[in-house]
Amino acid sequence: MRSIPVLSDLTAESLADFLRALPGVDAVGLEARAADLGTRSIKTSSKSWAIDTIIKLIDLTTLEGADTPGKVRTLVSKALVPDARDLTTPRVAAVCVYGDMVAIAVEALGDMHGDPDQGKVSVAAVATAFPSGRSSLAIKIADTQEAVAAGADEIDMVIDRGAFLAGDWWTVFQQIVAVKEACRRADGTHAHLKVILETGELVTYDNVRKASWLAMLAGGDFIKTSTGKVAPAATLPVTLLMLEAVRDWYAATGQRIGVKPAGGIKTTKDAIKYLVVVAETVGEExxxxxLFRFGASSLLNDVLLQRQKLASGHYSSADYVTLD
Known part of the structure; x- marks a missing residue:
């Protein structure tokens, strides 16, 4: 891997040169490795750990035009107490809502609003004309600033896929930089920025690799696969490719960037495959x-069901990745 250019030194030309010089993706090899990792076994003794880890990494999401304050409060209640029958069940990492619902979520969380690494629940807001990403930069910045001012801990922004696919990488880069600055709070801290690539619209693995590096170069704290509104959404090969980009970034800079597959991950069995891919590619840390999230609206229900089965001894190996 070539040396990583410094954000402040980048120009449209140097950014294009860097992205064009990235090695092409061996699609057959990538898909074969993802398929192999997807069949790896986990030890029977690890099932409970895997299930609780999945819960702790979920961004519990509602992103519908019909969302109401009541629906968001119900979502927050589920985030705080996923299983009222078993209060040992961990909380999810965050609730993810539209920007106009951030204040509702923050209020509903109360004292439990905070850092998920400390057992609390963050509020993530989608912004920048989600899910299309098609608005002026001024609107994208205002959208972001409004959500941060309302208490959002994380901003999930969408890139302008039209500009990216037209080869206007500099515009996409500049917009991410501007949105990252809009994540700044009055005290100088920043809401974390998750950059949604919408990989289902990027067409090729080479584009996914380029978009991943572009987002990291522009200052994204996370790279995220999808809005969940476009098919295909998250896939194992695409997530593996993004994890490899994050791994290489860390090797070159010492900075850890997060990854968030979102959309289409609905079962415990599928989620465990992603845990294996993460552990084998960048490490369990x-x-x-x-550093890792699942964007999901229905995954939690299946994970809770499997957790209950495991506790009662009525689980089936068919519910999991092949077990030792």
Whole structure:
């Protein structure tokens, strides 16, 4: 890997040169490795750990036009107490809502609003004309600033895929930089910025690699696969490719960047495959809320069901990755 350019030194030309010089993706090899990792076994003794880890890494999400304050409060209640029958069940990492619902979520969380690495629950807000990303930069910045002012801990922004696919990488880069600055709070701290690539619209693995590096170069704290509104959403090969980019970034800079697959991950069995891919690609140290998330609305229900089965001894190996 070539040396990583400094953000302040980048120009449209140097950014393009860097992205064009990235090695092409061996699609067959990538998919074969993802398929192999997806069949790796976990030890029977690790099932409970895997289930609780998945719960701790979920961004519990509602992103519908029909969302109401009542629905958001219900979502927060589920985030805080996922299983009222078993209060040992861990909390999720965050609730993810539209910007106009941030204040509702913050109020509902009360004293439990905070750092998920410390057992509390963050509030993530989608912004920048989610899910299309098609608005002026001024609107994207205002959208972000409003959510941060309302108490959002994390901003999930969407890139302008039209500009990216047209080869206007500099515009996409500048917009991420501007949105990152809009995440700044009055006290000088920043809300974490998750950059949604919408990989289902990027067409090729090479584009996913380029977009991942572009987002990291621009200052993204996380790279995220999808909005969940476009098919395909998260896939194992795409997530593996993004994790490899994060791994290489860390090797070159010493900075850890998070990854968030979102959309389409609905079962415990599938989620465990992602845990294996993370552990095998970047290491288990990434399996913490500030470095890995699942964006999901229905995954939690299946994970809780499997947790209950495990506690009662009525689980089936078919519910998991092949077990030792």
């Amino acid at each position: 990434w399996l913490v809320p500030h």
